[in-house]
Amino acid sequence: MPELPEVETVRRSLATQLIGLRITGCPHLDWPRTIAAPAAAQFCALLQDRPITAVERRAKYLILRLDQGEALVIHLRMTGQLTVQPAGTLPDSHTHVIFDLDDGRRLRFRDARKFGRVWLLDAPGLALLHRHLGPEPLDEALTAAEFALLLRRRKGALKPILLNQQVIAGLGNIYVDEALWQARLHPLRTVPSLTDDDVQQLFQAIQSVLRSAIEHRGTTFGQYVDGLGQAGANQHHLNVYGRQGEPCSRCGTPIEKLTVAQRGTHVCPHCQLRP
DNA sequence: CATTACCTGCAA
DNA sequence: TTGCAGGTAATG
Structure with missing residues (x-):
């Protein structure tokens, strides 16, 4: 189940695909509980036309950096999958969130057990996330x-x-x-x-x-x-x-x-x- | 520290 | 049909 190495592998594979693209909307969102913050309706509105400037990882969290110090943060928990899909991909059995990208492709979050969570965080929210976590085991600074x-x-x-x-x-x-x-x-x-x-x-x-x-x-x-x-x-x-x-x-x-x-x-x- | 809730698919 | 799989928050 996704631990640090799995999340790091997702990060690397997504970074080459997503950096420089824009999120243009979220056309599909069932199971609103998946969106941890802010409220689901507001969440989609706030993601209109936002650039993906970096793809980072902290512990088991994926962090898609946007503009204005904000970031889309995803935790896959047990069964989450975050994948880039070709244009026109439709929701399937366990797809809970789809993001449209400005090159026509889609970023899809699937999660059979619905434990996964997505946040749109501002800079203070990101700082709080980092503060609640211990050091990264592969950080060169950790002796x-x-x-x-x-x-x-x-x-x-x-x-x-x-x-x-x-x-x-x-x-x-x-x-x-x-x-x-x-x-x-x-x-x-x-x-x-x-x-x-x-x-x-x-x-x-x-x-x-x-x-x-x-x-x-x-x-x-x-x-x-x-x-x-x-x-x-x-x-x-x-x-x-x-x-x-x-x-x-x-x-x-x-x-x-x-x-x-x-x-x-x-x-x-x-x-x-x-x- | 431990326990429970959150969820669903799948093996026993 | 039951119980297990396990990441995390909330609770004891």
């Missing part, structure tokens, strides 16, 4: 020492902490499991039980797992596609997620599935010792 400091402020189990977007932004269920396997840490290990080396290994694992997933253009395990409708390939490079019963690629022990933080959680019981 291992800073990661250690922010992690050490927490006392609980690793998995819920790493899923908390206010601690570090962009990880979801798949990449937390993958990073913990790579660092040989059990998801129930608590922060105070970690050595400095454990924390260092975890930081490196998070970065390498995310970088590798971006190189493979994201994990398609159901709905996820990039901005051109293409599936990713990272599902062929996972070590634990969805591999319960299969042998650990490091030691051959069957991968186990358990529940941690109300989420399906995948571990190698040999490499990741339960605390």
